[in-house]
Amino acid sequence: MVRVSALLGCAVLALLSPPVGAGPEPTVLTGKVVDPSGALFAKARLLGTMDFYDPDNKAVAEKFPLSGLSVAADGTFVVRQGTMRTGVKVLRFRFVASAAGYSTSDEVVGVAGAAPAIVKLRPGVDHELRVLDDLTQQPIAGAAVITDCTALQQRTLVGADGRILLHGCDDRGTNPMMAEAPGYVTNGVNTDYTKPQQTITLSKLRSLRLHVTDAATGAAVASCAITVEGVKRSTDKAGRVDHTAPYGTVPVEPSCPGYGRNLDAPPSATWGAADAAAIHELKLRHNFAIDGRVVDGKGKPIAGVTVDARAINEISLARAAPIATTTTDQAGRFHFDSFSADEFHLFVAGPRWTSDAKQIVWKAQKGPITLVAKPSR
Numbered sequence: 001m002v003r004v005s006a007l008l009g010c011a012v013l014a015l016l017s018p019p020v021g022a023g024p025e026p027t028v029l030t031g032k033v034v035d036p037s038g039a040l041f042a043k044a045r046l047l048g049t050m051d052f053y054d055p056d057n058k059a060v061a062e063k064f065p066l067s068g069l070s071v072a073a074d075g076t077f078v079v080r081q082g083t084m085r086t087g088v089k090v091l092r093f094r095f096v097a098s099a100a101g102y103s104t105s106d107e108v109v110g111v112a113g114a115a116p117a118i119v120k121l122r123p124g125v126d127h128e129l130r131v132l133d134d135l136t137q138q139p140i141a142g143a144a145v146i147t148d149c150t151a152l153q154q155r156t157l158v159g160a161d162g163r164i165l166l167h168g169c170d171d172r173g174t175n176p177m178m179a180e181a182p183g184y185v186t187n188g189v190n191t192d193y194t195k196p197q198q199t200i201t202l203s204k205l206r207s208l209r210l211h212v213t214d215a216a217t218g219a220a221v222a223s224c225a226i227t228v229e230g231v232k233r234s235t236d237k238a239g240r241v242d243h244t245a246p247y248g249t250v251p252v253e254p255s256c257p258g259y260g261r262n263l264d265a266p267p268s269a270t271w272g273a274a275d276a277a278a279i280h281e282l283k284l285r286h287n288f289a290i291d292g293r294v295v296d297g298k299g300k301p302i303a304g305v306t307v308d309a310r311a312i313n314e315i316s317l318a319r320a321a322p323i324a325t326t327t328t329d330q331a332g333r334f335h336f337d338s339f340s341a342d343e344f345h346l347f348v349a350g351p352r353w354t355s356d357a358k359q360i361v362w363k364a365q366k367g368p369i370t371l372v373a374k375p376s377r
Helices: none
Strands: 003-007 010-014 027-034 045-054 059-065 076-080 089-098 108-110 117-120 125-133 144-147 154-157 163-169 176-180 187-190 197-204 206-214 225-228 231-234 240-245 248-255 268-271 279-286 288-295 306-311 324-327 333-339 343-348 358-361 369-372
Touching: 027 089, 027 108, 089 117, 108 117, 125 176, 144 163, 154 163, 176 197, 187 197, 206 225, 206 248, 225 240, 231 240, 248 279, 288 306, 288 343, 324 333, 343 369, 358 369
Parallel strands: 027 117, 125 197, 206 279, 288 369
Antiparallel strands: 003 010, 027 076, 045 059, 045 089, 089 108, 125 163, 144 154, 144 176, 176 187, 206 240, 225 231, 225 248, 248 268, 288 333, 306 324, 306 343, 343 358
Protein backbone atom coordinates (compact mmCIF):
# COMPACT_ATOMS: atom_id res chain seq x y z
CA MET A 1 0.00 0.00 0.00
CA VAL A 2 1.32 3.45 -0.88
CA ARG A 3 0.74 6.35 1.48
CA VAL A 4 1.16 9.97 0.46
CA SER A 5 2.33 12.19 3.34
CA ALA A 6 3.53 15.78 3.55
CA LEU A 7 5.69 16.58 6.56
CA LEU A 8 7.83 19.58 7.49
CA GLY A 9 7.20 21.34 4.19
CA CYS A 10 8.18 18.52 1.81
CA ALA A 11 6.19 15.65 0.37
CA VAL A 12 7.34 12.27 1.65
CA LEU A 13 6.08 9.04 0.09
CA ALA A 14 6.49 5.77 1.97
CA LEU A 15 5.11 2.24 2.14
CA LEU A 16 3.46 2.12 5.57
CA SER A 17 0.69 0.29 7.36
CA PRO A 18 -2.05 2.19 9.17
CA PRO A 19 -1.82 2.36 12.97
CA VAL A 20 -3.14 -0.66 14.86
CA GLY A 21 -6.87 -0.27 15.43
CA ALA A 22 -7.28 2.42 12.82
CA GLY A 23 -9.63 2.02 9.91
CA PRO A 24 -8.42 1.69 6.32
CA GLU A 25 -6.95 4.84 4.83
CA PRO A 26 -8.97 6.45 2.04
CA THR A 27 -8.20 5.33 -1.48
CA VAL A 28 -6.80 8.12 -3.66
CA LEU A 29 -6.66 6.25 -6.94
CA THR A 30 -7.04 2.78 -8.39
CA GLY A 31 -5.64 1.42 -11.61
CA LYS A 32 -4.66 -1.61 -13.58
CA VAL A 33 -1.90 -2.73 -15.92
CA VAL A 34 -2.95 -4.48 -19.13
CA ASP A 35 -1.11 -6.08 -22.03
CA PRO A 36 -1.55 -4.90 -25.64
CA SER A 37 -4.72 -7.02 -25.99
CA GLY A 38 -6.27 -5.39 -22.92
CA ALA A 39 -5.89 -8.40 -20.62
CA LEU A 40 -4.86 -7.73 -17.02
CA PHE A 41 -1.11 -8.17 -16.58
CA ALA A 42 0.51 -8.74 -13.18
CA LYS A 43 4.22 -9.20 -13.96
CA ALA A 44 4.95 -5.56 -14.67
CA ARG A 45 7.15 -2.98 -13.04
CA LEU A 46 5.15 0.13 -12.21
CA LEU A 47 6.72 3.56 -11.72
CA GLY A 48 4.72 6.53 -10.55
CA THR A 49 5.00 10.22 -9.70
CA MET A 50 2.58 12.83 -8.45
CA ASP A 51 2.00 16.54 -8.95
CA PHE A 52 0.82 18.48 -5.91
CA TYR A 53 0.24 22.04 -4.79
CA ASP A 54 2.86 23.22 -2.27
CA PRO A 55 1.36 25.93 -0.06
CA ASP A 56 4.75 27.02 1.31
CA ASN A 57 6.06 27.93 -2.14
CA LYS A 58 2.62 28.66 -3.56
CA ALA A 59 3.48 26.58 -6.61
CA VAL A 60 2.85 23.20 -8.16
CA ALA A 61 5.56 20.60 -7.55
CA GLU A 62 5.67 18.16 -10.47
CA LYS A 63 6.69 14.53 -10.79
CA PHE A 64 7.51 13.80 -7.16
CA PRO A 65 8.39 10.06 -7.13
CA LEU A 66 6.08 7.54 -5.49
CA SER A 67 7.74 4.72 -3.60
CA GLY A 68 6.50 1.22 -2.89
CA LEU A 69 4.27 0.91 -5.94
CA SER A 70 3.48 -2.67 -6.89
CA VAL A 71 1.05 -4.52 -9.11
CA ALA A 72 -1.19 -7.11 -7.45
CA ALA A 73 -1.61 -10.66 -8.70
CA ASP A 74 -4.75 -9.65 -10.59
CA GLY A 75 -2.97 -6.79 -12.39
CA THR A 76 -4.48 -3.99 -10.31
CA PHE A 77 -2.82 -1.37 -8.11
CA VAL A 78 -4.00 1.06 -5.45
CA VAL A 79 -2.65 4.38 -4.19
CA ARG A 80 -3.88 5.32 -0.72
CA GLN A 81 -3.52 8.63 1.07
CA GLY A 82 -1.72 9.03 4.34
CA THR A 83 -1.75 12.09 6.60
CA MET A 84 -1.49 15.27 4.53
CA ARG A 85 -0.15 18.58 5.84
CA THR A 86 -2.70 21.37 5.78
CA GLY A 87 -2.87 23.09 2.43
CA VAL A 88 -1.19 20.34 0.39
CA LYS A 89 -3.36 19.23 -2.50
CA VAL A 90 -2.65 16.26 -4.73
CA LEU A 91 -3.46 17.23 -8.30
CA ARG A 92 -2.60 14.22 -10.46
CA PHE A 93 -0.58 11.02 -10.72
CA ARG A 94 1.57 9.77 -13.61
CA PHE A 95 2.29 6.10 -14.25
CA VAL A 96 4.54 4.11 -16.59
CA ALA A 97 4.78 0.31 -16.75
CA SER A 98 7.43 -1.97 -18.25
CA ALA A 99 7.77 -5.74 -18.56
CA ALA A 100 9.97 -8.32 -20.23
CA GLY A 101 8.92 -8.91 -23.83
CA TYR A 102 6.99 -5.63 -24.09
CA SER A 103 7.74 -2.02 -24.90
CA THR A 104 7.33 0.51 -22.11
CA SER A 105 3.84 1.96 -21.85
CA ASP A 106 2.96 5.54 -22.67
CA GLU A 107 2.63 7.78 -19.63
CA VAL A 108 -0.84 7.61 -18.12
CA VAL A 109 -2.23 10.46 -16.02
CA GLY A 110 -4.67 9.61 -13.23
CA VAL A 111 -6.69 11.98 -11.06
CA ALA A 112 -7.73 11.20 -7.50
CA GLY A 113 -11.35 10.12 -7.28
CA ALA A 114 -11.69 9.68 -11.04
CA ALA A 115 -12.01 6.51 -13.11
CA PRO A 116 -9.30 3.86 -12.64
CA ALA A 117 -6.05 4.57 -14.47
CA ILE A 118 -5.35 2.03 -17.21
CA VAL A 119 -1.65 1.56 -17.97
CA LYS A 120 -1.27 -0.37 -21.21
CA LEU A 121 1.96 -2.07 -22.25
CA ARG A 122 2.90 -1.72 -25.91
CA PRO A 123 3.91 -4.66 -28.11
CA GLY A 124 7.59 -5.49 -27.98
CA VAL A 125 9.45 -5.02 -31.25
CA ASP A 126 11.57 -7.55 -33.10
CA HIS A 127 15.08 -6.51 -34.07
CA GLU A 128 17.53 -8.31 -36.33
CA LEU A 129 21.25 -8.25 -35.68
CA ARG A 130 24.18 -9.52 -37.75
CA VAL A 131 27.65 -10.34 -36.41
CA LEU A 132 30.42 -10.11 -39.01
CA ASP A 133 34.21 -10.32 -39.21
CA ASP A 134 35.36 -6.72 -39.69
CA LEU A 135 38.03 -7.69 -42.25
CA THR A 136 36.27 -10.32 -44.35
CA GLN A 137 32.67 -9.15 -43.71
CA GLN A 138 31.77 -12.81 -43.35
CA PRO A 139 29.31 -14.00 -40.68
CA ILE A 140 30.73 -15.32 -37.42
CA ALA A 141 28.79 -18.46 -36.61
CA GLY A 142 28.45 -19.22 -32.92
CA ALA A 143 29.05 -15.63 -31.78
CA ALA A 144 27.13 -14.70 -28.64
CA VAL A 145 24.98 -11.58 -28.37
CA ILE A 146 24.38 -10.14 -24.92
CA THR A 147 21.50 -7.68 -24.62
CA ASP A 148 18.87 -6.44 -22.21
CA CYS A 149 16.49 -5.30 -24.95
CA THR A 150 13.71 -7.35 -23.33
CA ALA A 151 14.33 -5.83 -19.87
CA LEU A 152 16.02 -9.09 -18.88
CA GLN A 153 19.67 -9.50 -19.87
CA GLN A 154 20.13 -12.55 -22.01
CA ARG A 155 22.96 -14.24 -23.90
CA THR A 156 22.02 -15.80 -27.21
CA LEU A 157 24.08 -17.53 -29.89
CA VAL A 158 23.72 -16.35 -33.49
CA GLY A 159 23.04 -18.79 -36.31
CA ALA A 160 25.37 -20.06 -39.01
CA ASP A 161 24.55 -17.01 -41.13
CA GLY A 162 25.64 -14.69 -38.30
CA ARG A 163 22.09 -13.47 -37.77
CA ILE A 164 19.88 -13.32 -34.72
CA LEU A 165 16.32 -12.06 -34.33
CA LEU A 166 15.65 -10.52 -30.93
CA HIS A 167 11.99 -10.77 -29.94
CA GLY A 168 10.03 -8.43 -27.71
CA CYS A 169 12.55 -5.60 -27.39
CA ASP A 170 11.60 -2.42 -25.58
CA ASP A 171 11.95 0.35 -28.18
CA ARG A 172 11.97 3.07 -25.54
CA GLY A 173 15.56 2.44 -24.42
CA THR A 174 19.01 2.51 -25.97
CA ASN A 175 19.48 -1.14 -25.04
CA PRO A 176 23.20 -1.74 -25.66
CA MET A 177 24.00 -4.98 -27.46
CA MET A 178 27.39 -6.68 -27.16
CA ALA A 179 28.77 -9.46 -29.32
CA GLU A 180 31.60 -11.83 -28.46
CA ALA A 181 33.21 -14.82 -30.10
CA PRO A 182 36.28 -16.96 -29.37
CA GLY A 183 39.37 -15.38 -30.91
CA TYR A 184 37.73 -11.98 -31.41
CA VAL A 185 37.69 -8.66 -29.58
CA THR A 186 34.30 -7.98 -27.95
CA ASN A 187 32.37 -5.10 -29.51
CA GLY A 188 28.91 -3.59 -29.25
CA VAL A 189 26.35 -1.06 -30.48
CA ASN A 190 23.32 0.73 -29.12
CA THR A 191 20.08 -0.42 -30.68
CA ASP A 192 18.52 1.82 -33.31
CA TYR A 193 14.94 0.69 -33.80
CA THR A 194 14.52 2.99 -36.81
CA LYS A 195 16.67 0.48 -38.72
CA PRO A 196 15.29 -2.95 -39.62
CA GLN A 197 18.71 -4.52 -39.11
CA GLN A 198 21.98 -3.63 -37.39
CA THR A 199 25.48 -5.05 -37.68
CA ILE A 200 28.20 -5.61 -35.10
CA THR A 201 31.67 -6.19 -36.52
CA LEU A 202 34.30 -8.04 -34.51
CA SER A 203 38.07 -7.79 -34.96
CA LYS A 204 39.83 -11.12 -35.02
CA LEU A 205 42.81 -11.68 -32.76
CA ARG A 206 45.80 -12.68 -34.86
CA SER A 207 49.36 -13.62 -33.97
CA LEU A 208 51.60 -10.63 -33.30
CA ARG A 209 55.31 -11.53 -33.05
CA LEU A 210 57.66 -9.14 -31.28
CA HIS A 211 61.44 -9.05 -30.97
CA VAL A 212 62.84 -6.86 -28.16
CA THR A 213 66.42 -5.60 -28.35
CA ASP A 214 68.74 -3.02 -26.75
CA ALA A 215 68.62 0.11 -28.95
CA ALA A 216 72.36 0.75 -28.50
CA THR A 217 73.88 -2.73 -28.73
CA GLY A 218 71.23 -4.71 -30.59
CA ALA A 219 71.41 -7.43 -27.94
CA ALA A 220 68.24 -9.37 -27.16
CA VAL A 221 66.39 -8.30 -23.99
CA ALA A 222 65.21 -11.40 -22.15
CA SER A 223 62.59 -11.65 -19.37
CA CYS A 224 61.02 -8.39 -20.48
CA ALA A 225 57.30 -8.11 -19.71
CA ILE A 226 55.38 -6.90 -22.78
CA THR A 227 51.69 -6.01 -22.44
CA VAL A 228 49.43 -5.97 -25.50
CA GLU A 229 45.64 -5.55 -25.29
CA GLY A 230 45.80 -6.04 -21.52
CA VAL A 231 47.71 -9.34 -21.75
CA LYS A 232 51.23 -9.51 -20.27
CA ARG A 233 53.83 -11.97 -21.57
CA SER A 234 57.61 -12.14 -21.14
CA THR A 235 60.30 -12.39 -23.79
CA ASP A 236 62.40 -15.54 -24.07
CA LYS A 237 66.20 -15.71 -24.09
CA ALA A 238 66.23 -14.54 -27.70
CA GLY A 239 64.08 -11.51 -26.83
CA ARG A 240 61.05 -12.90 -28.66
CA VAL A 241 57.44 -13.03 -27.54
CA ASP A 242 54.18 -13.87 -29.32
CA HIS A 243 50.94 -12.00 -28.62
CA THR A 244 47.50 -11.87 -30.19
CA ALA A 245 45.91 -8.61 -31.28
CA PRO A 246 43.55 -7.24 -33.93
CA TYR A 247 44.93 -5.62 -37.07
CA GLY A 248 45.63 -1.90 -36.76
CA THR A 249 47.84 0.17 -34.50
CA VAL A 250 48.29 -1.68 -31.22
CA PRO A 251 49.92 -0.05 -28.16
CA VAL A 252 52.82 -2.11 -26.83
CA GLU A 253 53.72 -1.58 -23.19
CA PRO A 254 57.20 -2.82 -22.17
CA SER A 255 58.28 -3.22 -18.57
CA CYS A 256 61.91 -4.29 -18.49
CA PRO A 257 64.36 -3.77 -15.62
CA GLY A 258 66.92 -1.16 -16.62
CA TYR A 259 65.07 -0.14 -19.77
CA GLY A 260 62.47 2.45 -20.64
CA ARG A 261 60.46 3.62 -23.58
CA ASN A 262 60.87 6.59 -25.90
CA LEU A 263 59.00 9.26 -23.98
CA ASP A 264 58.14 11.23 -27.13
CA ALA A 265 56.70 8.26 -29.01
CA PRO A 266 55.41 5.30 -26.99
CA PRO A 267 56.05 2.09 -28.96
CA SER A 268 53.28 0.50 -30.96
CA ALA A 269 52.86 -2.09 -33.67
CA THR A 270 50.98 -1.15 -36.84
CA TRP A 271 50.16 -4.19 -38.92
CA GLY A 272 47.68 -5.76 -41.30
CA ALA A 273 47.07 -8.83 -43.42
CA ALA A 274 50.06 -8.05 -45.66
CA ASP A 275 52.58 -8.29 -42.83
CA ALA A 276 50.80 -10.63 -40.43
CA ALA A 277 53.77 -13.03 -40.47
CA ALA A 278 56.37 -10.29 -39.92
CA ILE A 279 58.38 -9.94 -36.73
CA HIS A 280 57.96 -6.49 -35.21
CA GLU A 281 61.12 -5.03 -33.75
CA LEU A 282 60.91 -3.16 -30.46
CA LYS A 283 64.13 -1.33 -29.58
CA LEU A 284 64.39 -0.19 -25.97
CA ARG A 285 66.70 2.49 -24.66
CA HIS A 286 68.79 1.48 -21.69
CA ASN A 287 68.27 3.74 -18.71
CA PHE A 288 71.24 5.78 -17.54
CA ALA A 289 72.04 7.81 -14.43
CA ILE A 290 72.92 11.52 -14.28
CA ASP A 291 75.06 13.23 -11.64
CA GLY A 292 75.76 16.93 -11.35
CA ARG A 293 75.87 20.00 -9.19
CA VAL A 294 74.36 23.48 -9.06
CA VAL A 295 76.56 26.53 -8.45
CA ASP A 296 76.09 30.30 -8.53
CA GLY A 297 77.95 32.69 -10.80
CA LYS A 298 81.02 32.54 -8.54
CA GLY A 299 81.12 28.75 -8.49
CA LYS A 300 79.69 28.44 -4.98
CA PRO A 301 77.47 25.33 -4.48
CA ILE A 302 73.75 26.01 -3.89
CA ALA A 303 71.91 23.64 -1.58
CA GLY A 304 68.20 22.86 -1.54
CA VAL A 305 67.28 23.96 -5.07
CA THR A 306 65.05 21.99 -7.43
CA VAL A 307 66.45 20.52 -10.63
CA ASP A 308 63.95 19.48 -13.31
CA ALA A 309 64.39 17.27 -16.34
CA ARG A 310 62.01 17.83 -19.25
CA ALA A 311 61.57 16.25 -22.65
CA ILE A 312 62.93 18.34 -25.54
CA ASN A 313 59.49 19.09 -26.95
CA GLU A 314 58.15 20.24 -23.55
CA ILE A 315 60.79 22.80 -22.64
CA SER A 316 58.62 25.70 -23.76
CA LEU A 317 55.52 24.46 -21.97
CA ALA A 318 55.53 26.15 -18.59
CA ARG A 319 52.90 23.82 -17.16
CA ALA A 320 54.21 20.57 -18.64
CA ALA A 321 55.11 17.99 -16.02
CA PRO A 322 58.83 17.21 -15.81
CA ILE A 323 60.19 13.77 -16.63
CA ALA A 324 61.88 13.76 -13.23
CA THR A 325 62.78 16.19 -10.48
CA THR A 326 65.26 16.20 -7.60
CA THR A 327 66.82 18.54 -5.01
CA THR A 328 70.45 19.42 -4.42
CA ASP A 329 72.17 18.38 -1.20
CA GLN A 330 74.27 20.59 1.08
CA ALA A 331 77.15 20.41 -1.40
CA GLY A 332 74.92 21.46 -4.30
CA ARG A 333 75.00 17.96 -5.80
CA PHE A 334 72.06 16.22 -7.48
CA HIS A 335 71.47 12.73 -8.86
CA PHE A 336 68.89 11.13 -11.17
CA ASP A 337 68.67 7.37 -11.05
CA SER A 338 67.61 6.65 -14.63
CA PHE A 339 66.45 8.10 -17.92
CA SER A 340 65.26 6.44 -21.08
CA ALA A 341 64.98 9.43 -23.43
CA ASP A 342 67.69 10.09 -26.01
CA GLU A 343 67.76 13.82 -25.24
CA PHE A 344 66.30 16.05 -22.56
CA HIS A 345 66.86 19.36 -20.81
CA LEU A 346 68.05 19.98 -17.25
CA PHE A 347 67.52 23.26 -15.47
CA VAL A 348 67.08 24.81 -12.04
CA ALA A 349 63.44 25.67 -11.28
CA GLY A 350 62.45 27.31 -8.02
CA PRO A 351 61.16 30.44 -6.38
CA ARG A 352 64.65 31.77 -5.56
CA TRP A 353 66.95 30.36 -8.22
CA THR A 354 66.72 29.61 -11.94
CA SER A 355 69.05 28.64 -14.77
CA ASP A 356 69.20 28.28 -18.50
CA ALA A 357 68.24 24.86 -19.83
CA LYS A 358 71.13 22.52 -20.50
CA GLN A 359 70.57 19.97 -23.24
CA ILE A 360 71.70 16.46 -22.39
CA VAL A 361 72.37 13.98 -25.18
CA TRP A 362 72.43 10.37 -24.00
CA LYS A 363 75.24 9.04 -26.22
CA ALA A 364 77.45 12.15 -25.92
CA GLN A 365 77.14 12.80 -22.19
CA LYS A 366 80.27 12.06 -20.14
CA GLY A 367 81.02 12.98 -16.55
CA PRO A 368 79.09 15.13 -14.05
CA ILE A 369 76.99 18.09 -15.20
CA THR A 370 77.26 21.62 -13.84
CA LEU A 371 74.27 23.98 -13.86
CA VAL A 372 74.99 27.67 -13.18
CA ALA A 373 72.04 29.26 -11.37
CA LYS A 374 71.10 32.90 -10.95
CA PRO A 375 68.67 34.55 -8.54
CA SER A 376 65.08 34.64 -9.78
CA ARG A 377 63.67 38.10 -10.49
